[in-house]
Amino acid sequence: MKLSCTIRKQQYQFSSVREVLGKASEEKSGDQMSQLSASSALERMAAKVVLSEMKLEDIYENPVIPYEKDEVTRIIYDDLNLTVYRDIQNWTVGELREYILSHTTGRPELSRISRGLTSEMISAVAKLMSSIDLVLASQKMRHQAYCNTVIGEPGRLAFRCQPNHPIDDPEGILASIKEGLSYGCGDAVIGINPNNDSVESVTRLLRMTHEFMQRWEIPTQNCVLAHITTQVQALRNGAPISLMFQSLAGSQRANEAFGVNKEILDEAMALMLRCGTASGPNVMYFETGQGSEVSLDSHEGVDMQTLESRTYGYCRHWKPFMVNNVSGFIGPETLYDGRQMIRADLEDLFMGKLHGLPMGIAPTYTNHMHADQNDQEIAGMLTALGGANFYMGVPGGDDVMLSYQDTSYHDDASLRELLGFRPLREFEKWLEKMGIMENGRLTERAGDLSIFD
Amino acid sequence: MKQIDLDHLVQRVVEELSKKSQEAIPFPEEKELGVKNPHNREVLEQAMRRTPARIGIGRAGTRMKTTSYLQFRIDQAAAHDAVMKQIEPAWLAELGLPELYTRAKDMQEYLMNLDSGRFLSEESVRWLEQNGDKHKDVQIIISDGLSTSACEACIPDLLPSLLQGLALKNVSVAKPLFIHRGRVWVQDHVASIVRCKVVISLIGERPGLATAESLSAYMIYQPNESTVESDRTVISNIHRGGTPPIEAGAYLADLLADILRVQASGVAYAQLRVK
Numbered sequence: 001m002k003l004s005c006t007i008r009k010q011q012y013q014f015s016s017v018r019e020v021l022g023k024a025s026e027e028k029s030g031d032q033m034s035q036l037s038a039s040s041a042l043e044r045m046a047a048k049v050v051l052s053e054m055k056l057e058d059i060y061e062n063p064v065i066p067y068e069k070d071e072v073t074r075i076i077y078d079d080l081n082l083t084v085y086r087d088i089q090n091w092t093v094g095e096l097r098e099y100i101l102s103h104t105t106g107r108p109e110l111s112r113i114s115r116g117l118t119s120e121m122i123s124a125v126a127k128l129m130s131s132i133d134l135v136l137a138s139q140k141m142r143h144q145a146y147c148n149t150v151i152g153e154p155g156r157l158a159f160r161c162q163p164n165h166p167i168d169d170p171e172g173i174l175a176s177i178k179e180g181l182s183y184g185c186g187d188a189v190i191g192i193n194p195n196n197d198s199v200e201s202v203t204r205l206l207r208m209t210h211e212f213m214q215r216w217e218i219p220t221q222n223c224v225l226a227h228i229t230t231q232v233q234a235l236r237n238g239a240p241i242s243l244m245f246q247s248l249a250g251s252q253r254a255n256e257a258f259g260v261n262k263e264i265l266d267e268a269m270a271l272m273l274r275c276g277t278a279s280g281p282n283v284m285y286f287e288t289g290q291g292s293e294v295s296l297d298s299h300e301g302v303d304m305q306t307l308e309s310r311t312y313g314y315c316r317h318w319k320p321f322m323v324n325n326v327s328g329f330i331g332p333e334t335l336y337d338g339r340q341m342i343r344a345d346l347e348d349l350f351m352g353k354l355h356g357l358p359m360g361i362a363p364t365y366t367n368h369m370h371a372d373q374n375d376q377e378i379a380g381m382l383t384a385l386g387g388a389n390f391y392m393g394v395p396g397g398d399d400v401m402l403s404y405q406d407t408s409y410h411d412d413a414s415l416r417e418l419l420g421f422r423p424l425r426e427f428e429k430w431l432e433k434m435g436i437m438e439n440g441r442l443t444e445r446a447g448d449l450s451i452f453d
Numbered sequence: 454m455k456q457i458d459l460d461h462l463v464q465r466v467v468e469e470l471s472k473k474s475q476e477a478i479p480f481p482e483e484k485e486l487g488v489k490n491p492h493n494r495e496v497l498e499q500a501m502r503r504t505p506a507r508i509g510i511g512r513a514g515t516r517m518k519t520t521s522y523l524q525f526r527i528d529q530a531a532a533h534d535a536v537m538k539q540i541e542p543a544w545l546a547e548l549g550l551p552e553l554y555t556r557a558k559d560m561q562e563y564l565m566n567l568d569s570g571r572f573l574s575e576e577s578v579r580w581l582e583q584n585g586d587k588h589k590d591v592q593i594i595i596s597d598g599l600s601t602s603a604c605e606a607c608i609p610d611l612l613p614s615l616l617q618g619l620a621l622k623n624v625s626v627a628k629p630l631f632i633h634r635g636r637v638w639v640q641d642h643v644a645s646i647v648r649c650k651v652v653i654s655l656i657g658e659r660p661g662l663a664t665a666e667s668l669s670a671y672m673i674y675q676p677n678e679s680t681v682e683s684d685r686t687v688i689s690n691i692h693r694g695g696t697p698p699i700e701a702g703a704y705l706a707d708l709l710a711d712i713l714r715v716q717a718s719g720v721a722y723a724q725l726r727v728k
Contacts, residue, residue, distance in 0.1 A: 029565060033565065033566060033567065163506070164506075165504050165506070166505065166663075166667075166690045166692075166694055166695035166696075167690065167695050167696055169503065169504070171503050172503040172504030172506070173504075175500035175501075175503050175504050175506075175508055176504060176506045176508055178500070179500075179506075179508040179509070183512075195689060195690050195695070197723070198723075199723075227683070227720060227723075229720060229723070229724065230723065256681050256683075257681040257682040257683060258682065258683060259681070259682075259683030259719070259720045294567075295567060296682055297567075297568075331564070331659065332564050332565065333564060333565050333566070333567055336565075366659055367529065367532035367533050367535075367536060367659055367660050367661065367662075368533075368536040368564060368599055368659050368660075372526075372529065373525070373526065373529065394506075395506040395507045395508045396506070396507025396508075396510060396517070396521065396525055397507075397525060398506070398507055398525060398528070398661070398662040398663060399661070400504070400505045400506050400661065400662075400663040400694075401690060402661075403658060403659055403660065403661025403662075403663075403664075403667060404659075404661070405529065405662070408507075408517070410512060410515055410516055410517050413512075413515040414515040414516060417515055442515065444489075445492075446512075447488060447511060447512045448488045448491050448492055448497070449496075449497060449500055449508060449509065450488075450491050450492040450493035450494070450496040450497045450500070451492045453492065453493045453496040
């Protein structure tokens with residue numbers, strides 16, 4: 001394995017695959033804080049050069065966190081298809097990039113190599129890709145999943161209705177649900193982030209959303225994004241759940257900090273398949289995002305983008321219905337500004353899709369970051385062009401419970417109209433029945449929550 | 454028309470015009486009902502009162518209307534500005550708590566280097582070793598975090614209510630501390646020095662658009678080297694529009710007493726409580 005290169009008579013020497021991956025990353029504040037990023041623009045390019053010549057086998061032989069030490073690494077390696085891997089193990093990362101972008105490589109070819117790529121390989125190739133590379137490659141891939149509805153069909157774009165309330169007032173939440181539905185938002189899931197994580201309160205919200213969906217015959221799924229152990233308790237007590245949620249990260253230590261591991265996830269999924277309300281086999285909803293390992297001080301010397309990729313390698317074990325990327329949720333210590341946030345969103349969409357995941361993107365920013373609405377909308381349009389399966393829908397883009405900004409009901413409707421996308425099949429029929437949508441466009445009636453009166 | 458009249462007239466017109474241009478535009482702060490011909494206006498108004506979320510605001514095509522768009526941008530600008538606001542020295546003096554510092558020398562370092570806000574400065578460590586109340590049931594920490602406004606708005610009501618609640622339950626409480634530019638994990642450092650049973654941090658949350666006054670409480674039972682994030686119990690959204698500070702104080706006192714009773718916090722506490 002070659003770990004050095006000469007650029008303009010200057011020699012650059014690296015000591016490990018992990019170091020090369022870190023230094024080949026585009027500039028991000030979180031990697032700087034962990035002292036993993038390149039110290040100059042040229043050193044960053046040198047790392048990219050070394051990475052482009054690195055063989056997939058070199059990456060396979062050198063996982064960034066050892067197999068024995070880390071559950072995430074174990075799941076990534078144990079789930080790999082070795083036949084596919086052996087076919088491509090002698091490719092360099094540079095060759096992998098060209099294969100992905102080639103005219104003769106389409107969806108089936110990408111789905112096949114996906115089975116033989118470790119998360120580190122996927123992270124590596126993304127480091128050699130520009131914005132258009134990432135969007136173009138993302139557009140080639142499309143992954144469907146089935147809960148109560150089917151997500152990811154071509155030409156369709158879904159949204160999670162996110163009706164949070166600062167004190168979980170059911171009436172206030174319901175008002176935001178109605179508003180979202182009246183904009184055509186809610187086909188991915190009606191998902192509430194609870195302020196109160198108690199089993200009783202979570203159960204109350206699950207029942208409320210379930211009953212509302214039944215009463216209005218809304219083809220979608222419900223979810224309350226409490227800690228997974230709380231949802232499991234609620235499910236055991238008979239609460240109606242169609243999607244089980246959990247935040248995940250790319251190192252075992254970070255997942256321990258989240259209070260989650262393989263055993264807990266296995267148990268939750270098995271229970272969902274036995275007791276949940278979903279029709280389909282995909283019953284899990286995961287959230288991820290670059291930087292969580294850094295803020296939990298459990299990055300293990302690995303850059304944020306590679307950890308994010310490893311999170312996807314972990315996620316795919318449980319065949320989720322949705323994986324939502326929330327890079328930008330944490331703050332300037334991980335992603336400093338809009339530019340870093342947009343880059344992370346594009347990388348994450350591509351990496352998630354190359355893992356075979358039904359990816360959605362939440363282009364978000366907090367108020368202590370150097371980013372604003374304009375940056376967010378750019379990230380939204382670009383990832384929609386790249387074929388994200390879904391986005392969030394927050395009233396007016398302002399989450400009054402979590403205190404950050406995400407895509408609004410308005411943005412959701414706009415993204416559909418901009419790109420000619422329709423809601424999910426069953427949900428579109430429902431919108432037409434309600435008189436909210438006609439021929440893929442909102443009607444005069446749309447945007448008025450009082451139609452549910 | 455005489456020349457003098459004309460001059461007079463011109464002068465008066467100019468005065469009128471300048472008066473007009475000096476009139477400030479009163480920009481509405483309340484959410485505007487922006488739905489054209491709502492199906493049921495009363496229901497819509499009622500729904501809008503029920504949540505601070507931006508609902509009922511209507512649309513221009515699929516986009517926001519001009520007023521609600523500008524309101525959103527104004528609120529975001531205000532929230533962005535609020536992060537950098539310094540705490541009022543007079544307010545702190547009135548609170549009368551010992552002031553400690555983390556290793557973060559300024560706001561920029563605090564924002565960009567997490568560790569700098571997770572440990573007390575050497576000087577503050579020495580002070581706490583000599584002057585802190587040791588081996589109490591509860592140590593309270595107040596920290597500006599990302600919102601000085603949250604401290605200023607919530608602490609005057611919350612702290613007395615919390616202290617009173619704990620006193621009623623005969624829980625021993627160390628003298629509360631104010632820590633400048635503290636992150637949540639500084640509570641582990643403090644606990645290792647004062648060796649309390651439970652430590653609670655009241656920290657200003659990152660400002661949102663609906664409020665810059667939101668405070669959170671993080672509690673942990675006997676933190677140590679193997680402590681993880683899910684060992685902490687968190688109550689967020691303490692502010693006028695969320696859980697009001699006085700109510701939160703009473704609730705936190707109950708919660709702390711219960712954490713002391715089951716000798717665990719975080720996910721472990723939630724599990725034990727169910728059983």
